[in-house]
Amino acid sequence: MIVERFVLTPFQQNTRIVVCEATGEAACVDPGEASEELVDFLRERDFKLKAITLTHGHLDHVGGTLALAQAFPNAEVILHKDDENLYYGLPEQPLRMGIPSVHLAAMGMEYETPPRLTRNWVDGENFAVGELKFEIRHCPGHTRGHIVMVEHARRAVFVGDCLFAGSIGRTDLPGGDYETLLESIRSQLLSLDDDYTVYSGHGPETTIGHERHTNPFLTGVYQMTRGRFI
Ligand SMILES: [Zn+2]
Ligand SMILES: [Zn+2]
Numbered sequence: 001m002i003v004e005r006f007v008l009t010p011f012q013q014n015t016r017i018v019v020c021e022a023t024g025e026a027a028c029v030d031p032g033e034a035s036e037e038l039v040d041f042l043r044e045r046d047f048k049l050k051a052i053t054l055t056h057g058h059l060d061h062v063g064g065t066l067a068l069a070q071a072f073p074n075a076e077v078i079l080h081k082d083d084e085n086l087y088y089g090l091p092e093q094p095l096r097m098g099i100p101s102v103h104l105a106a107m108g109m110e111y112e113t114p115p116r117l118t119r120n121w122v123d124g125e126n127f128a129v130g131e132l133k134f135e136i137r138h139c140p141g142h143t144r145g146h147i148v149m150v151e152h153a154r155r156a157v158f159v160g161d162c163l164f165a166g167s168i169g170r171t172d173l174p175g176g177d178y179e180t181l182l183e184s185i186r187s188q189l190l191s192l193d194d195d196y197t198v199y200s201g202h203g204p205e206t207t208i209g210h211e212r213h214t215n216p217f218l219t220g221v222y223q224m225t226r227g228r229f230i
Pocket of ligand 1: 061
């Protein structure tokens with residue numbers, strides 16, 4: 001499995017291209033913005049883009065979907081149904097986040113409506129990219145339709161904005177809910193073994209074990225400071 005990271009958007013979002021080395025089949029996890037880098041990486045190595053796999057519908061994760069789908073029109077575009085409103089409402093997302101419209105052009109946030117999804121994720125499905133097999137797990141809390149992609153044989157999980165090194169996703173945006181996110185992390189991520197590599201939507205890679213033992217939101221430290229225990 002090749003995992004190539006591209007840090008894009010003013011939010012320093014991790015766009016990743018994941019490739020099955022045996023077959024050359026690839027998926028792009030969360031294309032954050034239109035980027036020639038992504039297209040060149042795939043074309044120069046003759047990788048076949050099978051799908052644009054979206055963890056959730058926030059602008060810094062789907063902003064590059066249109067450009068990539070235009071470059072690779074046969075690629076599937078897949079998102080959970082509970083984030084469709086966010087996705088199709090992409091042009092309005094910056095305004096809802098409080099970014100003044102006069103700044104949109106300078107920030108590269110003048111979005112067109114993204115392409116039609118080819119289908120929705122189903123919780124528990126197995127999604128193949130060549131010989132890679134991703135188990136799709138619904139992980140709501142950061143958004144309603146957030147999913148994570150688990151590759152058990154390669155001990156890897158792509159978590160979008162659910163979990164970060166030392167932190168968790170924000171829950172103050174529409175569709176966010178703190179208790180729901182913690183429950184998702186407990187049931188869908190901490191149920192994985194400690195040696196799984198965690199590929200987050202922002203920041204460095206980490207592991208399930210490192211977060212289980214040191215992440216203040218998961219060890220209880222953060223809860224204790226609020227006078228509560230997990
Ligand atoms: Zn997000
Ligand atoms: Zn994000």
